[in-house]
Structure formats: structure tokens, C-alpha cells
Amino acid sequence: MAQWQEVQNLANAYLEQIHELYAGAALPMAVRQCLAAWIEDQNWRQAAEPLSSHARMLFHSLLVLLWERLGSLGLGNEDFMLRHNLRKAHRDLQAKFEECPETFANLVANLLREERRILRLGQAGGQGGAAPAPSPSPRNDREQQIQRRLAELHTALQEAERAFRHLEDMQDAFDFCFKVHYVPGEDRTNDPQYAQQIQALQAKLQILDRQRREVLAQIQQLLGRSETLQDFVLQELEAWRDRQQRACMGAPEDTNLRPLETWFTELGQGLFQLLRLLRALGELRLKVTYERDPLKAEPPLLEKRLKELLSYLIQRAFVVEQQPTMPNAFKRPLVLRTATKFSARARLLLRLHDRNHPMETSIHIDRDPPKIKGFRRFNILTSSSKTLLAGDSPQEGLVCDFQYLTLKEQKDSRAGKGSKGSGEGPVVVTEELHLITFTLAYAYCGLELELETSTLPFVIISNNSQLSSAWASILWFNMLSPDPKPQFQFFSAPPAAPWPLLAQVLSWQFQSVAERGLAREHLLMLAEKLFGSKPSPESTLSWTKFSKDGAAGFSFWAWLDGILGLLQEHLKQLWKDGLILGFVSRKQEKKLLKGKRTGTFLIRFSESILGGVTCTWVEHPESGPPAFRAVVPYTAAELVSLALPDIIRDYQLLVEENIPENPLQFLHPNIPRDEAFGPYYSKREEGNLMEQKKYLNRRLIRVSI
Incomplete structure (x- = not known):
């Protein structure tokens, strides 16, 4: 069921929260209603990224769809108010976000996230507060769409490859005829045979031009398909992140990464195949070009768009598979103790890498620490860098397993005699949130990127008596924070927990x-x-x-x-x-x-x-x-x-x-x-009274008077 449809089925108390959400939003609810399915199918979070060209395309697509919806409305009185609201929304959105479509993309992404949060609360509340029994979830519609679209992408890529080879053969034939029949510098205007040859060459060139444009159109279409497919895959990744976060709180969730790894790899292979095809088109232009050659202007733009798509996919493919966990932690990750070993594991879901380029992964704790008095600083002992390696089998992907790590608190050099040191300040130790960041230098097919991913926030304690309070902090943050990145001031004014969610x-x-x-x-x-x-x-x-x-x-x-x-x-x-x-x-x-x-x-x-x-x-x-x-x-x-x-x-x-x-x-x-x-019951051991020199069995029992 679509998200907006589920939202409309919420109880009145939660519908009021939805009305409040859109009351102050720049996106009118009327627009959300009439373009619900299309809005949910787009990746607004990716479009909101800096320097992304995707935001402008989405913004203008929304305006076009909105105008088409206006045109489809009847002229009767029953649609009068809706026409007025949509026309006003079209005008207001265009005036406000034409120069900053990234802001609009960020706005829509945040609205959808808040909808999901209210929806979770409403669904939990509808169960009377009781947690649902764990049950294996069926394959959802999005997963089925991903499988279908991957198969369609593979077929379309094969067709594009065949079209390219046909274009290559056609260009070789034209090049041969051109070199045989066309002699530059000679005036043979009176030679009818030569005129016929030039006319035939012109016809071949027109066919060649048309074939080039058809191949470019196929690539353009493949890019559009890939963007839609990537949106679906990234939505599944976000769903996995949500499941992992819930699993860290004890929920019985499936956090298997194998399906995502397969989808990321197959999509990545298709995009790199497309990149090689674009570069091969550029080589064709070096051999034969002409006035208004489509290979002169379009391939660079397509390659830029493709590299943006690839870069974003690869950046998101780097994930923390295992959150920081101590051994024997009784299923309580994200609570670490100083001088006690812990482990964490990162994984690159894209099983494509240059074997001649060793991929070094480094870890850092609190790269951008908050400027809070008393916030503790730590060093990671043992090795802080490792090479990303393949798993036990080729199908297991590229993993970087950091084991036997320990933390040591930095001593504040300014803490003199009698000072409380770096622990002094308003931050309670068990409410102090920390973060480990993984960085990876990635290279493949000429594309070089610096990848980065972060753990969920964790708490660092110094003795076991703090474990219970630290775990309470982990539960509260992950239950209520809308952003998985640490908000270091979260516990300075922590939000209240709705009872259904708690x-x-x-x-x-x-x-x-x-x-x-x-x-x-x-x-x-x-x-x-x-x-x-x-x-x-x-x-x-x-x-x-x-x-x-x-x-x-x-x-x-x-x-x-x-x-x-x-x-x-x-x-x-x-x-x-x-x-x-x-x-x-x-x-x-x-x-x-x-x-x-x-x-x-x-x-x-x-x-x-x-x-x-x-x-x-x-x-x-x-x-x-x-x-x-x-x-x-x-x-x-x-x-x-x-x-x-x-x-x-x-x-x-x-x-x-x-x-x-x-x-x-x-x-x-x-x-x-x-x-x-x-x-x-434990088995009783009856004493044998015939045996000498043996004590009789004794049991501890409670007797009340």
C-alpha cells in the first residue's frame, strides 16, 4: 500500500499531526494528494545533495505533472476549489523554488520522513501498545519491481550494445567509401559520376547521423531507467538501515545484506557498461565527425550525468554491516567500555573494484567533536586502517572487519593538579554520544572516489555499573531521534517518548x-x-x-x-x-x-x-x-x-x-x-543409608511460618 494511502487510514489523533505537518509546509497538501504516487517514487534525499543536477529535473517534472493534472480537471463547480488551489500552488512553488530546487528536494524528503515517523507511531498505537509478533515478511512490491527492472535493464543494455556495433560497422563502411570516393581540393563539379558518388556519401552520412542519434536516445533512455531503478534500490537500503537500527534495539529484524549486495552489484555493472559505451562513442567521433555531429555535445553531458549517478550509488554502497559491539554484550550493541575489546565491520555492497588498486579503509572516532565543555576524547588503539578484502567466497562481497579494537580516553593536558580533567562538564557520561567513521579510497574504471560511512551513535563507559544507564540512552536516542547521526546535544533536552512506541x-x-x-x-x-x-x-x-x-x-x-x-x-x-x-x-x-x-x-x-x-x-x-x-x-x-x-x-x-x-x-x-x-525440576540424588562413611544428601528449602 502506498504511504499516502496508509497515512489517510490513521486514527484521528495521528491525522491531526499530519494536518499540522502540512499546515506550515511550503508543499500544499493538495499537491501531495494529487501527485502522491509520483512523489513517493522519487529519491528526494539524493536530489537534495549538493551539486546534484537531479533536484532541478525533479522540480520541473513536478511542475509539469501539476500543470497536466490541472488540465485534466473538469470545468464543473465540483472541481472549482481544487483548480484554484493547484493553480496557486503551481505559481507559488515556481516563484519560491525556481532558483533553489535543492531546497525544495530537501523539503519534500523531510516531509516524507516525518510522514513515516507518524505512520509508525499510528500503527503501533493501533495495536494497543503491544509489540507485533515476529513473522517473516513477504517479498514486497518494491523488491519485485527491482528484480523486474534489473532484468529489463540487462535486456536494454544488450540492445544498446548491438545498436552500437551496428553503428560501428556502418561508420567503417562510410569511412571506407569516403576515403575512396572523396578527393578534397579537386574541382569535379562537371563529373556526373562524381556527383552521384558525393550524393550517395551524403545519404550514407544522413543514415549514420540518424543511427548515432538513435544510439544516444537509447543511452538517454537507459539512464532514465537506471535512475528509477537506483531510487528503488536506495529505498530498500533505507529500509534496511531502519531494520538494522531497530535490531540494535532488540527487534527481531532481518538484516541480511545479500539481496542489496546483489542489486547494487548488478546495477553498478550496468552503469559501468553504459559508461564504457559512452566512451566508445567518443572514440567513434575521433574517427568520423561532421557539422552538427550529435557526438560532439551530448556524450559529455550524458557522461557527467552518469558519473553523478555512479558516484552517488557507490557512496551509498559503503555501509556499516556490524555496529560497534563488545563480546558477550547480551545483545546490547553500541555500548563500549574503555580498555575492553570491541569490533565493527564495514561492507561495500558493490562487488566491483580494481585489483591493482588496494582499497584502504581507515576508522576515526569523533572526527568533528562538539564544542561542549567536558566532552571526552578517545583514541582507538591497535590498527586504525585495513585493506578491504573479499569475504570467504566471491559472492560475499568486500568487507573490512575491525576486531580487537580498544578505546583509551585522552588526558586533558590543561587539567592540572586538583582538576577534574576532561570529564568535568554538563554532559553525563552515559548520555554522551560518540561516532566512528569509516573512510575508503575507491577506484574502478577510471572513477576515483573517497567513500565514507558512519556507525550509529554509541556510549562509552568505564565500568559495568554504567551499562544499564548507557543502554537506556541508546534505546531513547534510536527510538526518538529523526537523524541517525549523533546530535551531541540530544540529551540536553531529550524529547518525550510516545507510549505506543516506547x-x-x-x-x-x-x-x-x-x-x-x-x-x-x-x-x-x-x-x-x-x-x-x-x-x-x-x-x-x-x-x-x-x-x-x-x-x-x-x-x-x-x-x-x-x-x-x-x-x-x-x-x-x-x-x-x-x-x-x-x-x-x-x-x-x-x-x-x-x-x-x-x-x-x-x-x-x-x-x-x-x-x-x-x-x-x-x-x-x-x-x-x-x-x-x-x-x-x-x-x-x-x-x-x-x-x-x-x-x-x-x-x-x-x-x-x-x-x-x-x-x-x-x-x-x-x-x-x-x-x-x-x-x-532438578533430579534428586537419594542417599544410600546402608553405605557407611558417607554424608546424607541435604537440600536448601524455604519454610514459612
Whole structure:
């Protein structure tokens, strides 16, 4: 479904944001509406690049299409207002952007990006805040179009090659006849045979001229096809970047680069083939030329346009395949620790390079650091340059794998005795964003370029106690920043997070750690904990309330991350299999257990202890209301000695006459305890009383009085 069509299906709250977006925009919504499909098919971000000739072409194409749309409208009263609005839009756009089409391209690119952001929020909100279950996505229409257009481009290139060879043969024949029959300097105007020969040569020249123009027209058409195809490929690249960014936050996304690598390489091969064809046309002109020769003016312009296209494609083909990651980072990239090894990998998606030209890749950290007091500077230890090499097989492309890198903080020479050094300043260490840039000297077929790509922003810590806060910063930035490049002042006034988007990101954390995300009821409990009531799609949470404030002495994120750590180390399988209810308020807990028989229990996370899990069960006395009892929460300190299933099996309560009894009989809603947890019990080792000089087996159990 087209983006504009999806936008129009949003709920009213998000449609209001779309209206606000276009209320102050120089592009009227009426133009966006009537040219929706064409606008979405163009690569406005590329056109906005400095020195690009693409912006002017797109701007004038839009004006032409707008005028054609005006001409297609009827003269009836029902179209009167639309005609007026479109005519005014045509006049205003032409007056405002005629001299600066790049500004217009940038405007449209930003509008489309904001539409996508609002669309993501609206779609997340429409699911009630629950994260969608991961499922393999089918091949989309754009991928199918890319495959089809690549095949069409290949066929058209073959036809152009055949037309060129035919032109070459035709020119050789003309050149031979010209040298045989035309003798310059002789006056043979009275020779009828010579006049016929000159006339025949003139006819051959006209045919040759027509063939040259046909080949140039084919190349012109191929360039247009290539530009459209490149737009589709680059849109897929942007979609991959979005998926990679979400995967870094824990989302179950496919970040395989193989399809993109194939498309970039096939398109690059076609463009370089076209470049060689243009250069061969130039060589034909050196052999035969004439007045108003089309090979004199057109090929240089076409070659300039083709090189722009190639340069932009190759620049975008250089990507960061693996973001900076420490080993054993528990699926938390983009948090690095000083003096601890980490790795990052760049890839050139275009499998074309000059083997006689070694392609050196260099890495730099914070090439353009912000002028912020206290911003820390670092050096990358070990080698900071490597040669781009082919992967394990020819199909794996060109990769540059930087492993075993470490960071060391630069000492501020101005920090004298008693000074706090470079760490002094308003920037919190876990909110300080850094960037690694890869540069590559590329050469192929006479085209030499300096390529550059950058990682996502990352945080540098000095000890493990900062890891949780740093990860919160990474989540917040990648969730809310419209630009993946670091905004070093981002955390000086961080934006609030819409609850639907935050709910999805929180669910990803549980999905990545324990292979089961958060259900709708989990998210509702968390929302009530944060907002005090049921959330709405417009509910937002501030950064401070998420990561800093907390009535219990710790922040919401510290509490949630403690639970994630407990799941990772001790409860992963139980959570994955749905035996832990997890997030249940005390009110909801009583509601769930009230109507159940005595001994029915549920497992939930503690709200008062970091990284705690407890069991609550119901008892129905002979008279009076039901009683609800809970175990003192277990933390990692206890679970490292005794697994939770064994605790549940062996838990005992001293009842009348001090007879121990296990009150945990049925897992909510009504599953017998041993049926639910039997597969997870540890095997008992029975002691043999007949054997002498051996200790009896002893087990640690909890007994409540």
C-alpha cells in the first residue's frame, strides 16, 4: 500500500499531526494528494545533495505533472476549489523554488520522513501498545519491481550494445567509401559520376547521423531507467538501515545484506557498461565527425550525468554491516567500555573494484567533536586502517572487519593538579554520544572516489555499573531521534517518548533476552505504573521519569532492567514458556486469584526489590474473605543456589502443630504444580543409608511460618 494511502487510514489523533505537518509546509497538501504516487517514487534525499543536477529535473517534472493534472480537471463547480488551489500552488512553488530546487528536494524528503515517523507511531498505537509478533515478511512490491527492472535493464543494455556495433560497422563502411570516393581540393563539379558518388556519401552520412542519434536516445533512455531503478534500490537500503537500527534495539529484524549486495552489484555493472559505451562513442567521433555531429555535445553531458549517478550509488554502497559491539554484550550493541575489546565491520555492497588498486579503509572516532565543555576524547588503539578484502567466497562481497579494537580516553593536558580533567562538564557520561567513521579510497574504471560511512551513535563507559544507564540512552536516542547521526546535544533536552512506541521497544527487550515479548496485559500494567491510569495513544513519558526518578529509590528503567537480568540468568525458559505471569499489579493479582481454589498461585515480579520474583497464592478460610499470601521475593543471590522450579516444589509452610505443608498447589489458572514445573525440576540424588562413611544428601528449602 502506498504511504499516502496508509497515512489517510490513521486514527484521528495521528491525522491531526499530519494536518499540522502540512499546515506550515511550503508543499500544499493538495499537491501531495494529487501527485502522491509520483512523489513517493522519487529519491528526494539524493536530489537534495549538493551539486546534484537531479533536484532541478525533479522540480520541473513536478511542475509539469501539476500543470497536466490541472488540465485534466473538469470545468464543473465540483472541481472549482481544487483548480484554484493547484493553480496557486503551481505559481507559488515556481516563484519560491525556481532558483533553489535543492531546497525544495530537501523539503519534500523531510516531509516524507516525518510522514513515516507518524505512520509508525499510528500503527503501533493501533495495536494497543503491544509489540507485533515476529513473522517473516513477504517479498514486497518494491523488491519485485527491482528484480523486474534489473532484468529489463540487462535486456536494454544488450540492445544498446548491438545498436552500437551496428553503428560501428556502418561508420567503417562510410569511412571506407569516403576515403575512396572523396578527393578534397579537386574541382569535379562537371563529373556526373562524381556527383552521384558525393550524393550517395551524403545519404550514407544522413543514415549514420540518424543511427548515432538513435544510439544516444537509447543511452538517454537507459539512464532514465537506471535512475528509477537506483531510487528503488536506495529505498530498500533505507529500509534496511531502519531494520538494522531497530535490531540494535532488540527487534527481531532481518538484516541480511545479500539481496542489496546483489542489486547494487548488478546495477553498478550496468552503469559501468553504459559508461564504457559512452566512451566508445567518443572514440567513434575521433574517427568520423561532421557539422552538427550529435557526438560532439551530448556524450559529455550524458557522461557527467552518469558519473553523478555512479558516484552517488557507490557512496551509498559503503555501509556499516556490524555496529560497534563488545563480546558477550547480551545483545546490547553500541555500548563500549574503555580498555575492553570491541569490533565493527564495514561492507561495500558493490562487488566491483580494481585489483591493482588496494582499497584502504581507515576508522576515526569523533572526527568533528562538539564544542561542549567536558566532552571526552578517545583514541582507538591497535590498527586504525585495513585493506578491504573479499569475504570467504566471491559472492560475499568486500568487507573490512575491525576486531580487537580498544578505546583509551585522552588526558586533558590543561587539567592540572586538583582538576577534574576532561570529564568535568554538563554532559553525563552515559548520555554522551560518540561516532566512528569509516573512510575508503575507491577506484574502478577510471572513477576515483573517497567513500565514507558512519556507525550509529554509541556510549562509552568505564565500568559495568554504567551499562544499564548507557543502554537506556541508546534505546531513547534510536527510538526518538529523526537523524541517525549523533546530535551531541540530544540529551540536553531529550524529547518525550510516545507510549505506543516506547511499549514496542520495551517488548523488544524481553523478546531479545528471553524470546518472548510483552503481551497487552503486561504493557497495560507497566503503563498504569508509569502514568497512574490506562494510557491513551497520546500519552508520553519523559526521559527523566523513565531513567532517573523513582519513588522506590530506583528508576523505572533500573527496575525493568533488573528483571531483564534475572530472566537472562535464571528464568529465561520459564518466561519463554509462559509460566511466569510477570507484570501484575496487586489489585489485578487479587482479581485473578479471588475466584480460584485454595493453593492456586501465580508468579510475578517484585515491584519493591530490584531483580526480584515472588509467588502469591490464595487461601479460602471456612469463614470470611479469601486471604492472599506472598513469598518474600527471590533475587539472583538465592536463585544461583536453587532454581525457582525446585523452590516451588520444595516450598513449605508450617501449619497447625508445626506440620510443614506446601501451599503452592495449582499454577494459575488451574494447572497442577508438578504438571506445570515437572519438566524443570532438578533430579534428586537419594542417599544410600546402608553405605557407611558417607554424608546424607541435604537440600536448601524455604519454610514459612
